[in-house]
Amino acid sequence: MMTASAPALSIRDLHKDFGAAQIIRGISLDVREGSFHAVIGPNGAGKSTFFNLISGRFAPTSGKILLGDTDISGMRPYRINRLGLSRSFQITNIFNEMSVFENIRCALMWPGRAGYCFWRRASGYRRIGAEAERLIDEIGLSARAGEKAGNLSYAEQRALEVGMTIAGDARVLLFDEPTAGMNHNEVEQFAGFLRKVAVGRTVMMVEHDMNVVFSLADRVSVLVYGQIIATGTPEEIRQDPAVREAYLGAEA
Amino acid sequence: MDTFAFAVVNGLLYGMLLFMLASGLTLIFSLMGVLNFAHASFFMLGAYFAFQLSSVGNFWLGLVLAPLLVGLLGATVERYGLRVVHRHGHVAELLFTFGLAYLIEELVRLVWGRQPVPYRIPEALDFPLFSIGGIDYSAYRGFMFAIAVLVFLGLLALLKRTRVGLMVQAALSHPDVLWALGHNVPRLFMLVFGGGVALAGLAGVIGGNYLVTEPGMAHQMGTILFVIVVFGGLGSLLGAFLASILIGILQTLMVAFDGTLTDLVVGLGGAAPQATGPFHEIWTITPANLAPVLPYLLLVVLLIVRPRGLLGTRET
Amino acid sequence: MTRSISLLLLGLLALSAALLLPLVSDSRFLTLFLTQLAVMVTFAMSYNVLLGQTGLLSFGHAVYFGGGVFAALYLITAIGGGALALPLEFVPLGGALAGLAMAAVLGLVSVRRAGTTFAMISLGMAELITAAAMVFPSVFGGEQGVSTDRMVDVTLTGLGYGRPSEIYLLVLVWALVSVALMVFLSRSPLGRMANAVRDNPQRVEFLGYDPYWIRFLQFCIAGTFAGLAGSLFALTFEIANAEVFGLRTSANVLIATYLGGITYVLGPVVGAFVVLLLELNLARITDAWLFYYGLLFLAIILFAPRGLTGILAGLPGALRRHGPASCLRRALVWGPAVLSGLVGGVMLVELSYHLSNSFDPSDPLRLFWRDVDATNWGVWALALGACALSAALVLRARRGGRRPQVVAAPMVEEGS
Incomplete structure (x- = not known):
């Protein structure tokens, strides 16, 4: 487990201020290649901001983010995505007026080298079409492929959201509360699905459901008031007294 | 020098008139996210209502009633029109107000005809207040100025002193907070839309006889108005104020002066350029010719340099 | 399937005939x-x-x-x-x-x-x-x-x-x-x-x-x-x-x-x-x-x-969902309301337009295939009457149509 392979994602002394409010106050963290790394913490700790900084939605106030060897801090989201980092959103973020198939296909366009092409038909890209069908099957929406995404049920939309995130074989995936708003059964099913997806990839996940966290993650970081107070295996985190006091204790 | 001073004073007055429209437009935009395309149409309705009322009664009747009528109409439009299209998003709302502007213009043509109507300055105010260098400054302009200042102060007091004002202020800086406060938001929307539009109506009442009351006045005023709110920064009241005054003075100044590129070249000792060939007008354009182009030129340049506008914080 | 294809072909044929008509016609x-x-x-x-x-x-x-x-x-x-x-x-x-x-x-x-x-x-x-x-x-x-x-x-x-x-x-x-x-x-x-x-x-x-x-x-x-x-x-x-x-x-x-x-x-x-x-x-x-x-x-x-095309495209679906009888009933309830409103509205617009824009307002105005006098109160009363009738019919139709709306509401909730 403790091999010395280079980290897939490396964060160095990251800061983010909004005006006078310091939301992220110096995060340094290495995410190893192939690991499933969960970030937990109380509400308002800055978890979503942290993800928004990594994925390029906000530019950091100071600090560095390295994806492999490339410095991606302050890059536009689409450039970060092209370098192999893909993310999902806490609030479902899909193309409501388009069909499920179209949604997934849009996510596969850039990785499938369709680019800004306007001289060929989209349906002419057979590999993209086939991959879209396979992926829709994988997320269990085959029966709904022609349906408008806006008409799907909540759980189906969450599945579509994750489907769009994993499309295109990004090396690093960020999941922002993938099970938010699901009922117990759906969460269990979904956790199994996430485990399957994570094979061969590096995954970072913000999650509130501790059962999901402890069943999926091999590393856990605890974020409190914009700082990481502990990082370790799920077991270590469970035992850590500081974490128990700051977070788990308050939760129970 | 006197022409200059005169132009500045007139420009300031025009700017204040513009701000009476721009302030309502800005408030509506900040609160509801709707850029009211028909704002200048309500300005026009104010002028026509005042004309109608002054031909039945007198100017003072129009001054009081016309803005009220326009405000009432605005509230109705918000309640039964805007609120319906709201769920289809901002583009649909913008389209709706655009259609409304179109309709109001045709309605005005329908009821009052295509030609300008004889909406005149009240006789009680039709005398020179003072004169600079032999040019009279009419009492009516002084009256307009007083009204504009009163509106400005009233608006300030309303925003700083009342509950509604505080809520509007909160919404100006943090658009999402309003819903969290749990106030009666739909009623507030109706109130602000009606109020803002009534302000435009008042500007129409006092401006309609100063300018010309005709069916094209909404389009003319409307486009300038959008330049002002985009220029000042969408959603910024102070920005709208500065932009109103700036554009008011600039436009008046440009009309007041003549002189061409030819004059400049000759003045610098060159030979007068030949006035033939395509685009030869460039040598003979006066600033007055350019006055209608200038606001848009300013807008485009500003958007390239600073897309947020003068004092805006939001970009969309 | 074959029927829809032949329909499509027929439509295309009609369209191209219409488009090529000017080549032979003198209109x-x-x-x-x-x-x-x-x-x-x-x-x-x-x-x-x-x-x-x-x-x-x-x-x-x-x-x-x-x-x-x-x-x-x-x-x-x-x-x-x-x-x-x-x-x-x-x-x-x-x-x-x-x-x-x-x-x-x-x-x-x-x-x-x-x-x-x-x-x-x-x-x-x-x-x-x-x-x-x-x-x-x-x-x-x-x-x-x-x-x-x-x-x-x-x-x-x-x-x-x-x-x-x-x-x-x-x-x-x-x-x-x-x-x-x-x-x-x-x-x-x-x-x-x-x-x-x-x-x-x-x-x-x-x-x-x-x-x-x-x-x-x-x-x-x-x-x-x-x-x-x-x-x-x-x-x-x-x-x-x-x-x-x-x-x-x-x-x-x-x-x-x-x-x-x-x-x-x-x-x-x-x-x-x-x-x-x-x-x-x-x-x-x-x-x-x-x-x-x-x-x-x-x-x-x-x-x-969704525009006029949306209305046209939605018609077959509505017919299938509610059945022809229900659609006909709705048309019968709403038709007169809309029609009388249109007639009244058009009359009002034309009358006021004539009054404010014609050289001599007492000139006869051609309105719905008849000459009328716009300065005559009777015509105005007729126009206002048609509008009032329309408003009353709309109110009645809405009261009758409220029930299906209540049924539809939970479906919207579920979808969103």
Whole structure:
């Protein structure tokens, strides 16, 4: 487990201020290649901001983010995505007026080298079409492929959201509360699905459901008031007294 | 020098008139996210209502009633029109107000005809207040100025002193907070839309006889108005104020002066350029010719340099 | 299946017969109508590349149309004067290039933001260009405009293009090519990603695409075909002035496109057809036609955001869901209400228009095939009565129709 392979994602002394409010106050963290790394913490700790900084939605106030060897801090989201980092959103973020198939296909366009092409038909890209069908099957929406995404049920939309995130074989995936708003059964099913997806990839996940966290993650970081107070295996985190006091204790 | 001073004073007055429209437009935009395309149409309705009322009664009747009528109409439009299209998003709302502007213009043509109507300055105010260098400054302009200042102060007091004002202020800086406060938001929307539009109506009442009351006045005023709110920064009241005054003075100044590129070249000792060939007008354009182009030129340049506008914080 | 295919074939056959009618018929009205329709359809389709496909509401699309118009006018004159050895048939390419060039330059600034800001910039740009064009009569001809003569010696087909039916054929071919190309473009990867940008530009950024670049390319495509449409206009009318750049032209194409239905690829075709029909027929009957036109536009925005095509496309589904009997009942309840409202409203509008705009208000007014006196109170009472009747019928119909709405409400909750 403790091999010395280079980290897939490396964060160095990251800061983010909004005006006078310091939301992220110096995060340094290495995410190893192939690991499933969960970030937990109380509400308002800055978890979503942290993800928004990594994925390029906000530019950091100071600090560095390295994806492999490339410095991606302050890059536009689409450039970060092209370098192999893909993310999902806490609030479902899909193309409501388009069909499920179209949604997934849009996510596969850039990785499938369709680019800004306007001289060929989209349906002419057979590999993209086939991959879209396979992926829709994988997320269990085959029966709904022609349906408008806006008409799907909540759980189906969450599945579509994750489907769009994993499309295109990004090396690093960020999941922002993938099970938010699901009922117990759906969460269990979904956790199994996430485990399957994570094979061969590096995954970072913000999650509130501790059962999901402890069943999926091999590393856990605890974020409190914009700082990481502990990082370790799920077991270590469970035992850590500081974490128990700051977070788990308050939760129970 | 006197022409200059005169132009500045007139420009300031025009700017204040513009701000009476721009302030309502800005408030509506900040609160509801709707850029009211028909704002200048309500300005026009104010002028026509005042004309109608002054031909039945007198100017003072129009001054009081016309803005009220326009405000009432605005509230109705918000309640039964805007609120319906709201769920289809901002583009649909913008389209709706655009259609409304179109309709109001045709309605005005329908009821009052295509030609300008004889909406005149009240006789009680039709005398020179003072004169600079032999040019009279009419009492009516002084009256307009007083009204504009009163509106400005009233608006300030309303925003700083009342509950509604505080809520509007909160919404100006943090658009999402309003819903969290749990106030009666739909009623507030109706109130602000009606109020803002009534302000435009008042500007129409006092401006309609100063300018010309005709069916094209909404389009003319409307486009300038959008330049002002985009220029000042969408959603910024102070920005709208500065932009109103700036554009008011600039436009008046440009009309007041003549002189061409030819004059400049000759003045610098060159030979007068030949006035033939395509685009030869460039040598003979006066600033007055350019006055209608200038606001848009300013807008485009500003958007390239600073897309947020003068004092805006939001970009969309 | 075979039945629908044969129906489609029949429809296509009827359409091509209708489109080719001017070649054999002598009706100038029909020829002119179809020529104008072809121009309008091309223009409206190009507008929908922005509004329907990319979600960009523009108030300045006439700028690129106008660019095509003037480019074509000067091109035709140059060909006629022997300065250019380009066959007349290729003039639209010049218009398209002019539209593309203008869109490429102005688009750089325009598409930085979507939504309200884009709309305002497009308006500002249009006003700037219109005002500037007025300042340069040496190029844009001032009030009289620029005119040309399309009967030139250099043509590909040997046709003289003096007769309306000949120019119609040329315009029709270019319009059909344009429409086919635009439909093709909407199905390309760029077209699909444009739909994604329309729905959710932020998400697109996280899928590897730059929304700015997508908007820019779509803007250029729209500008190109608007320019082409402009050149078709120039070929048809051979004259234009600077007003072609103005808000009226932009508003016209916006309204036509939206009326037709922006969510359908061929919605603008329906819109252009209806608008042109209204313009040519309504304008002959009444001076207040622009008012009705605006009213129709507002009604569509409020009650049928998917446009006329949406209403037509929704009819078979509604018939199937509620059954013909229920649909007929609803039509019987709503029909009289709408009809009496229309009659009353039209009477009011026409009467007031006559009263305020005619030389002598007591002149007889031709209203619903009868001469009436607008100064007579009786007619006004009749008009108001019809409106009141309509209001009463609407109130009754709404009370009767409330039940199905309550049933429908939970379904909406579930879907969202």
